[in-house]
Amino acid sequence: MLTHSFIFLTRFGYSRERKLWEQGVVDWDGFLSRERIRFISRHWKERYDKQILEAMRSLSIMDLSFFQRYLPKREVWRVYYSLRHNPDFRVFFLDIETDEYGNLTVISLFDGEDCKTFIRGFNLDFFLLKKLLNNASMLITFNGSSFDIPILKHYVRLNNNILHFDLRPLLVRLGYNMGLKEIESKLGIERSDEVRSLRGFDALQLWKCFKRERNKECLRLLIEYNRYDAINLKPIVEFSINKILEKTLENLDFLVIS
DNA sequence: CTGCCAAGAGAGCCTGACTT
DNA sequence: AAGTCAGGCTCTCTTGGCAG
Numbered sequence: 001m002l003t004h005s006f007i008f009l010t011r012f013g014y015s016r017e018r019k020l021w022e023q024g025v026v027d028w029d030g031f032l033s034r035e036r037i038r039f040i041s042r043h044w045k046e047r048y049d050k051q052i053l054e055a056m057r058s059l060s061i062m063d064l065s066f067f068q069r070y071l072p073k074r075e076v077w078r079v080y081y082s083l084r085h086n087p088d089f090r091v092f093f094l095d096i097e098t099d100e101y102g103n104l105t106v107i108s109l110f111d112g113e114d115c116k117t118f119i120r121g122f123n124l125d126f127f128l129l130k131k132l133l134n135n136a137s138m139l140i141t142f143n144g145s146s147f148d149i150p151i152l153k154h155y156v157r158l159n160n161n162i163l164h165f166d167l168r169p170l171l172v173r174l175g176y177n178m179g180l181k182e183i184e185s186k187l188g189i190e191r192s193d194e195v196r197s198l199r200g201f202d203a204l205q206l207w208k209c210f211k212r213e214r215n216k217e218c219l220r221l222l223i224e225y226n227r228y229d230a231i232n233l234k235p236i237v238e239f240s241i242n243k244i245l246e247k248t249l250e251n252l253d254f255l256v257i258s
Numbered sequence: 259c260t261g262c263c264a265a266g267a268g269a270g271c272c273t274g275a276c277t278t
Numbered sequence: 279a280a281g282t283c284a285g286g287c288t289c290t291c292t293t294g295g296c297a298g
Contacts, residue, residue: 011266011267011268011292011293012267013266013267013268015265015266015267016266016267038294038295039265039293039294039295040294041293041294041295044293044294073283073284074283074284095277096277096278097278098277098278099278100278102278102279102280105278141277142276142277143275143276143277143282143283144277145281145282145283146276146277146280146281146282146283147276147277147278147280147281147282148277148278149282150280150281150282151277151278151281166282166283168275168276168277168282168283169282169283169284172275172276172283172284172285173284173285177274177275177276178275178276179275179276179277180276180277199278200276200277200278201278203278204278207278259298260297260298261296261297261298262295262296262297263294263295263296264293264294264295265292265293265294266291266292266293267290267291267292267293268289268290268291268292269288269289269290269291270287270288270289270290271286271287271288272285272286272287273284273285273286274283274284274285275282275283275284276281276282276283277280277281277282278279
């Protein structure tokens with residue numbers, strides 16, 4: 001999908017990108033191989049050629065900072081879609097819990113197969129966490145733009161070539177303007193009985209309970225809750241990218257995307 | 259080259275929604 | 279409560295294409 005994208009070009013929006021596709025310019029190679037393109041002046045064609053060559057170069061060496069800078073946030077899903085099976089593309093589904101003062105208490109990183117959880121006061125080591133995070137190509141969250149990522153940045157400095165894919169705005173576009181738990185139940189994604197009824201507010205109480213009473217059961221539940229929040233993001237991503245791809249390519253049946 | 263027009267990109271503002 | 283984003287709205291500006 002990424003190599004079919006032109007939305008990162010200067011002064012390009014959805015309509016101009018679609019115009020290209022409709023006239024048969026469906027990928028970067030197609031764009032570069034044409035001398036002239038209708039509705040693009042010679043002057044701009046030259047500039048766009050350079051931008052596309054730069055995109056190609058970045059992609060070939062997996063330096064995603066180019067896309068971090070020029071791809072609109074709401075289109076970051078295209079990077080995930082194109083690279084999700086590439087072994088050099090490392091993703092973390094991420095979720096954090098905090099106490100009532102906004103201090104990080106628990107964080108889970110799910111790489112698609114294995115879920116690592118770090119707990120304040122036990123195994124949470126910010127040096128190690130930083131090392132782990134900065135080895136990733138993309139972090140995927142739900143509402144992380146306004147919650148998880150800013151808080152995380154208080155503790156660790158993240159490299160600027162890490163892409164952040166926030167699922168919430170995408171789901172809003174797809175008509176799911178609601179919280180994570182409600183989306184899960186709409187999509188039939190399950191949680192264990194113990195944590196099914198828990199919400200964000202309860203996470204604060206669980207940590208409080210653990211701190212006050214040293215109650216291990218409270219902590220265990222909080223960890224379980226947090227891990228589900230991270231792990232369940234994966235099926236939601238799969239659902240969302242298929243939906244948004246369908247929507248993006250509506251009425252363009254000749255366009256087959258890899 | 260100059261002048262005009264319509265399309266559409268982009269900026270600014272407001273609102274509503276979510277996370278713990 | 280803080281922080282961020284997208285959508286809706288309006289207004290402005292840039293641009294390609296066309297005519298002469």
